[in-house]
Amino acid sequence: MALLLVLLFTLFASPSLVLSASTPPFTPQDNFLIDCGATNKATLPDGRAFKTEAESGQLLKAEDDNKASVDKADVPSPLYLSARIFKSDATYSFHMARPGWHWVRLHFYPVTNSVFDLQKATFNVLTDKYTLLHNFNINQNKNNNTKNQVFLKEYLLNITNQQFSIKFSPMKNSAAFINAIEVVSAPDNLITDTANNLQPTTQFQGMSKFGYETMYRVNMGGPLITSANDTLGRSWLPDDAYIKSKNMAKEVLVGTSTVKYPDGVTPQIAPPTVYATAVQMADAVVSGQNFNISWNFQATNAFGYLIRLHFCDIVSKSLGNLYFNVYINGNMAISDLDLSHTVNGLAIPYYKDIVVNSSLISDGLSVQIGPSRMDNSAPNAILNGLEVMKISNSVDSLDGEFGVDGKKEESGSSGARRGAVAAVGFGLMFGAFVGLGAMVYKWRKRPQDWQKRNSFSSWLLPVHAGDNSFMSSKNSMGSHKSNMYNSALGLGRYFTFQELQDATNNFDSSKIIGVGGFGNVYIAVIDDETTVAVKRGNPQSEQGITEFQTEIQMLSKLRHRHLVSLIGYCDENSEMILVYEYMSNGPFRDHLYGKNLAPLTWKQRLDICIGAARGLHYLHTGTAQGIIHRDVKTTNILLDDQFTAKVADFGLSKDATMGQNHVSTAVKGSFGYLDPEYFRRQQLTDKSDVYSFGVVLLEALCARPAINPALPREQVNLADWGMQWKRKDLLEKIMDPLLADSINPESMKKFGEAAEKCLAEHGVDRPTMGDVLWNLEYALQLQEAFTQGKADDDSTNSVAPPSTEAVASPAPTSAIVPPATAPTTASNSANRPAPIPEGDEGSAEAHTINDQSGTDIFAQFSNLNGR
Numbered sequence: 001m002a003l004l005l006v007l008l009f010t011l012f013a014s015p016s017l018v019l020s021a022s023t024p025p026f027t028p029q030d031n032f033l034i035d036c037g038a039t040n041k042a043t044l045p046d047g048r049a050f051k052t053e054a055e056s057g058q059l060l061k062a063e064d065d066n067k068a069s070v071d072k073a074d075v076p077s078p079l080y081l082s083a084r085i086f087k088s089d090a091t092y093s094f095h096m097a098r099p100g101w102h103w104v105r106l107h108f109y110p111v112t113n114s115v116f117d118l119q120k121a122t123f124n125v126l127t128d129k130y131t132l133l134h135n136f137n138i139n140q141n142k143n144n145n146t147k148n149q150v151f152l153k154e155y156l157l158n159i160t161n162q163q164f165s166i167k168f169s170p171m172k173n174s175a176a177f178i179n180a181i182e183v184v185s186a187p188d189n190l191i192t193d194t195a196n197n198l199q200p201t202t203q204f205q206g207m208s209k210f211g212y213e214t215m216y217r218v219n220m221g222g223p224l225i226t227s228a229n230d231t232l233g234r235s236w237l238p239d240d241a242y243i244k245s246k247n248m249a250k251e252v253l254v255g256t257s258t259v260k261y262p263d264g265v266t267p268q269i270a271p272p273t274v275y276a277t278a279v280q281m282a283d284a285v286v287s288g289q290n291f292n293i294s295w296n297f298q299a300t301n302a303f304g305y306l307i308r309l310h311f312c313d314i315v316s317k318s319l320g321n322l323y324f325n326v327y328i329n330g331n332m333a334i335s336d337l338d339l340s341h342t343v344n345g346l347a348i349p350y351y352k353d354i355v356v357n358s359s360l361i362s363d364g365l366s367v368q369i370g371p372s373r374m375d376n377s378a379p380n381a382i383l384n385g386l387e388v389m390k391i392s393n394s395v396d397s398l399d400g401e402f403g404v405d406g407k408k409e410e411s412g413s414s415g416a417r418r419g420a421v422a423a424v425g426f427g428l429m430f431g432a433f434v435g436l437g438a439m440v441y442k443w444r445k446r447p448q449d450w451q452k453r454n455s456f457s458s459w460l461l462p463v464h465a466g467d468n469s470f471m472s473s474k475n476s477m478g479s480h481k482s483n484m485y486n487s488a489l490g491l492g493r494y495f496t497f498q499e500l501q502d503a504t505n506n507f508d509s510s511k512i513i514g515v516g517g518f519g520n521v522y523i524a525v526i527d528d529e530t531t532v533a534v535k536r537g538n539p540q541s542e543q544g545i546t547e548f549q550t551e552i553q554m555l556s557k558l559r560h561r562h563l564v565s566l567i568g569y570c571d572e573n574s575e576m577i578l579v580y581e582y583m584s585n586g587p588f589r590d591h592l593y594g595k596n597l598a599p600l601t602w603k604q605r606l607d608i609c610i611g612a613a614r615g616l617h618y619l620h621t622g623t624a625q626g627i628i629h630r631d632v633k634t635t636n637i638l639l640d641d642q643f644t645a646k647v648a649d650f651g652l653s654k655d656a657t658m659g660q661n662h663v664s665t666a667v668k669g670s671f672g673y674l675d676p677e678y679f680r681r682q683q684l685t686d687k688s689d690v691y692s693f694g695v696v697l698l699e700a701l702c703a704r705p706a707i708n709p710a711l712p713r714e715q716v717n718l719a720d721w722g723m724q725w726k727r728k729d730l731l732e733k734i735m736d737p738l739l740a741d742s743i744n745p746e747s748m749k750k751f752g753e754a755a756e757k758c759l760a761e762h763g764v765d766r767p768t769m770g771d772v773l774w775n776l777e778y779a780l781q782l783q784e785a786f787t788q789g790k791a792d793d794d795s796t797n798s799v800a801p802p803s804t805e806a807v808a809s810p811a812p813t814s815a816i817v818p819p820a821t822a823p824t825t826a827s828n829s830a831n832r833p834a835p836i837p838e839g840d841e842g843s844a845e846a847h848t849i850n851d852q853s854g855t856d857i858f859a860q861f862s863n864l865n866g867r
């Protein structure tokens with residue numbers, strides 16, 4: 001387990017790139033700049049000096065010696081004032097200092113000359129490996145947007161040999177020409193080996209095996225960025241020529257110093273000028289608006305494309321306000337992008353690489369952004385920059401279907417398909433060890449598939465548990481091996497299916513003590529004496545299996561007096577069975593209402609709430625990474641034979657993931673208990689549990705369900721109803737009448753205050769579980785003193801609070817620990833009880849989920865709207 005967490009942590013800690021923001025400017029080791037046919041040295045505005053014909057002559061092998069130059073022309077750079085013209089094959093050869101990515105830039109302009117009409121020149125350009133241009137003619141390729149005929153072709157090639165050559169090969173009776181050549185080292189991490197495949201949504205590996213041609217490089221909402229302003233001599237065009245319905249979009253601009261590069265993204269990926277401008281939705285943040293902003297680009301279905309999307313949240317005022325989708329050719333490319341969570345801050349650059357298979361292209365490329373959810377209070381979407389790179393095809397061509405050796409591409413094959421490429425499918429991925437599965441899942445699946453990324457386990461565990469090796473004991477190694485494996489992973493005892501079959505009388509229905517989200521819970525006796533609860537998962541339910549695995553993982557690393565212990569599990573024959581300590585008094589809820597059980601005294605209720613609070617406090621703070629329960633409710637607080645409360649059901653639990661203060665996730669949990677902030681923003685914090693716990697407190701006091709659709713509208717939702725009365729300081733009006741005679745009003749007041757704080761609208765205003773615990777302890781002391789005072793007939797209703805320090809600050813942000821009874825944290829793990837308590841007997845761990853009907857959902861909605 002520790003290994004997995006470390007691994008997961010590493011994933012969070014190390015983004016796809018490794019350069020740090022403080023990296024000095026990139027100095028290319030190979031830096032060939034040639035002004036072909038030039039007699040005078042050309043120095044560009046960006047400071048780069050190109051070599052003259054005389055200085056670069058030894059690089060060229062050509063049969064003829066035709067140069068052309070003009071003194072003046074309507075061209076943007078002196079590079080276009082001269083050219084080299086070849087009537088037969090000619091080759092430039094370069095001796096490379098360093099292998100890896102290189103820019104290859106070819107500058108073309110048909111200089112007027114007496115040798116050949118360059119408007120008519122048709123030729124091929126080939127490197128040792130790649131076809132760069134096939135049957136190229138400057139007029140056929142004329143870009144109607146540029147007023148002159150200057151052409152810059154830019155390629156990004158991984159050069160692996162010391163010798164690199166560029167061959168110009170004119171068609172018969174034609175000529176080839178070139179005005180300037182750049183062969184310049186680019187950073188290794190400019191393109192990493194891994195990207196995301198658009199459709200199907202798999203990981204795409206082998207990016208470094210392709211060659212690329214830059215088709216578009218666009219600075220959304222910003223000005224032209226020339227090579228002078230780019231860290232790697234690139235140009236970025238404004239997006240005006242590509243955006244559809246410009247009136248739907250609004251430009252945003254901040255100072256470049258606002259942009260804060262994180263580890264892993266540097267100005268080499270894109271300069272700050274790209275990230276400091278963006279396009280956002282017109283009338284952004286107007287509630288209820290929902291449309292896409294679209295950009296269109298020309299593309300041919302003869303090639304696959306790499307699309308790099310650049311983002312930087314320069315529009316939000318606070319974290320967690322921007323959620324949007326990115327579509328490419330109508331397919332979801334990035335689902336529910338939450339930038340502030342992804343990079344943990346605002347104005348932090350982030351980029352994403354998407355591979356578009358040629359089969360998805362029929363009419364060019366369309367890139368769209370739009371808000372991800374209608375319930376988002378401030379719908380908006382942004383894009384800062386975009387690069388479109390053509391990917392070389394199966395015969396290493398970037399133009400036409402012929403390779404350097406004249407080999408033709410097989411029909412049906414495309415740039416995105418090749419032996420070297422492994423588009424890893426899920427089946428394959430999860431065949432590997434969990435760690436790899438987790439990594440791939442996080443890389444690929446999590447950002448892509450909103451619906452499925454909703455539990456801790458789906459990041460950490462294989463989704464298809466039945467067909468991989470993780471917990472499989474049905475392999476040839478048998479159960480001895482399994483047990484070793486288990487103890488290594490800390491998974492508890494391994495049970496054979498036979499053992500559990502015997503213990504439950506072949507899962508006899510008379511042994512059923514509970515029906516849970518993914519299967520039945522049976523009572524059973526193991527080792528002839530220990531009563532346990534056996535939870536048998538329904539193998540048909542994938543979701544269930546995921547949650548099941550979460551529970552194994554969670555529970556086996558968590559041992560605490562106030563958490564239900566996992567004893568072991570069985571996964572034989574694709575079974576998913578968990579064996580728990582047996583909680584003979586069942587769910588807290590059954591003792592509050594609905595089951596006609598003997599009513600609990602106020603002290604008992606306080607003890608149970610305190611126990612549950614301790615369990616949650618331990619979850620939040622007692623483990624290195626912190627865990628959010630996500631489904632705190634009275635049916636998930638179970639009572640043992642001593643009425644000791646233990647928190648159960650970690651099926652939805654989630655790591656508070658590694659140094660990030662919230663977890664973005666699909667809304668899960670139970671209506672009536674759901675943190676409104678979590679519901680609105682899909683941001684999970686430990687304060688979401690605190691909210692739910694506030695509902696539990698009201699339930700304990702009022703002895704009624706969190707949601708009761710049968711009641712008049714204003715009473716349906718207990719949290720609302722309770723707070724309404726709390727504000728009037730009349731909580732006793734709705735309190736359980738059975739408590740009326742025995743409760744100390746002061747204790748109830750303190751308790752009500754605790755509930756009110758838990759139910760604060762905003763997470764930041766809610767106390768920590770440690771604070772709640774302190775308040776409950778105080779309420780308990782007040783109650784005990786009251787009871788004693790009554791007994792002694794001595795009514796000094798005042799009680800010293802647990803700690804004077806705490807009185808000064810009643811809602812401390814750090815957990816105040818009442819002196820007598822410290823909430824348990826990891827440090828007192830020595831006090832952990834044995835996993836199997838002795839002498840358990842009686843009823844069961846029984847919890848149902850029937851408190852979530854459709855009407856509940858509407859109640860919760862109306863509740864939210866009312867806020």
Ligand SMILES: *[C@@H]1O[C@H](CO)[C@@H](O)[C@H](O)[C@H]1NC(C)=O
Binds near residue numbers: 140141142143144
């Ligand atoms: C340029 O415009 C002409 C006529 O308007 C059109 O036929 C041609 O396809 C355009 N070329 C490009 C590269 O867009």
Ligand SMILES: *[C@@H]1O[C@H](CO)[C@@H](O)[C@H](O)[C@H]1NC(C)=O
Binds near residue numbers: 188191
């Ligand atoms: C370039 O390709 C070689 C051979 O495929 C590979 O080993 C190397 O890692 C690649 N370089 C980069 C920067 O991707």
Ligand SMILES: *[C@@H]1O[C@H](CO)[C@@H](O)[C@H](O)[C@H]1NC(C)=O
Binds near residue numbers: 228229256
């Ligand atoms: C762009 O480059 C020019 C010339 O080097 C410089 O004056 C200008 O400040 C740069 N602009 C930005 C936004 O960096």
Ligand SMILES: *[C@@H]1O[C@H](CO)[C@@H](O)[C@H](O)[C@H]1NC(C)=O
Binds near residue numbers: 330368370
């Ligand atoms: C945005 O574009 C996607 C993909 O083309 C489409 O499915 C979605 O319905 C569009 N959203 C709106 C609001 O038009």
Ligand SMILES: *[C@@H]1O[C@H](CO)[C@@H](O)[C@H](O)[C@H]1NC(C)=O
Binds near residue numbers: 358359412417
């Ligand atoms: C790309 O498209 C081709 C043709 O439709 C298909 O056969 C191939 O599997 C696709 N490649 C990937 C990586 O999806």
